[in-house]
Amino acid sequence: MMFTSGNSSSHPVSFILLGIPGLENSQFWIAFPFCVMYVVAIIGNITVLHIIRTDHTLHEPMYLFLAMLAITDLVLSSSTQPKMLAIFWFHAQEIEYHACLIQVFFIHAFSSVESGVLMAMALDRYVAICFPLRHSSILTPSAVGKLGALVMVRGLLWVSPFCFMISRMPFCSSQVIPQSYCEHMAVLKLVCADTRVNRAYGLFVAFSVVGFDMTVISISYVMILRTVQGLPSSEARLKAFGTCASHVCVILAFYIPALFTFLTHRFRHHVPRAVHIMLANLYLLVPPMLNPIIYGVRTKQIRERVIQGYCGKDP
Secondary structure (H helix, E strand, O other), X not given: OOEEEOOOOEEEOEEEEOOOOOOHHHHHHHHXXXXXXXXXXXXXXXXXXXXXXXXXXXXXXXXXXXXXXXXXXXXXXXXXXXXXXHXXXXXXXXXXXXXXXXXXXXXXXXXXHHHHHHHHHHHHHHHHHHOHHHHHHHOOHHHHHHHHHHHHHHHHHHHHHHHXXXXXXXXXXXXXXXXOOOOHHHHHOOEOOOOHHHHHHHHHHHHHHHHHHHHHHHHHHHHHHHHHHOOOOHHHHHHHHHHHHHHHHHHHHHHHHHHHHHHHHHHOOOOOHHHHHHHHHHHOOHHHHHHHHHHHHHOHHHHHHHHHHHHOOOO
C-alpha cells in the first residue's frame, strides 16, 4: 500500500472497503433490495420536493421543514449507496483517501442536520398546536429559513474537526475498513497514534447534538400532550394527535437505528459484525426511504397531489 507524506502526517493513497464481512458470497444478492430502497428514496424525496416547490399553498413551515428533510435524505443516502452498490456488484472496494474523508464528513454532518430538522419540525408542531393563532407570526418564512440555516451551520461546524484531526494523524500499514462505507470510528481504528482526543470529541458531538435535539423534541411533545388533553372534544384531540403521528414515526425511524449503530461502534461486545454492519447500512437508507412514504400516506395535501400527478385525476 502506497503512502503519501505530509509535513506532520502520512496517509495512504486509498482504503479498502470490505462491504459486509462474513457475507461476501451473498453481497451480490443483498445489493438488489438495497438498490430498490435507494431508488424509492430518490424518487420519493424528489417527488416531495417537486410538490412543495410547485404548489405555493404548501409554502408553510411544516412543508418547508419537510423539504429540508427531503434534501437532507437525498444527500445522506447518496453519500453511501452508489459506492456500496459498486462494492456489492462490481467488487469496487478501493476508495481514495480524500474521498473517504469526504464521505465521513457528509455522513456525520448530514446526520446532524437531519436530527436538527426533526427538532425544528417538533417545534413547529408545538407552536401549531399550543399557539395556533400565533403560528404564522412566530414561524414566518424568515424564521424558518434562519432555523434551517442554523441547523446546517451546526452540522458543518461540529463535524469539520473530525476530518481535520484525522488528516493530521499517521496511519498504520493495514488500510482495510471492514464495512461498506467510511465512518469516523472505523477510519480512526486505522490510525497509529493516540486517538483519545478524537474519540472524546466524537462522543461530545454525538451527545451534544442528539442530546440537545431529543431534549427539545421531548419537551415539545410533553407540552403538546398537555395541550391536547385539555381540548374539549375527542374529535379535536384525535385531529391534533394525527398531525403529530407522521413526525413521531419519522423520529423513531431515525433515532432508534442511529443510537444502536453509534453504541455498537463504541461498546460492541456480543453483536455479530455482520449484523452490526447490515444495520449500519440500513440506518443511512431506511429513514430516507420511509420519510416520503410516511408523509405521503399521512399528509392529505401531499397524498392528493401525488395521486393527481401519477394518476392524472382528482383524488
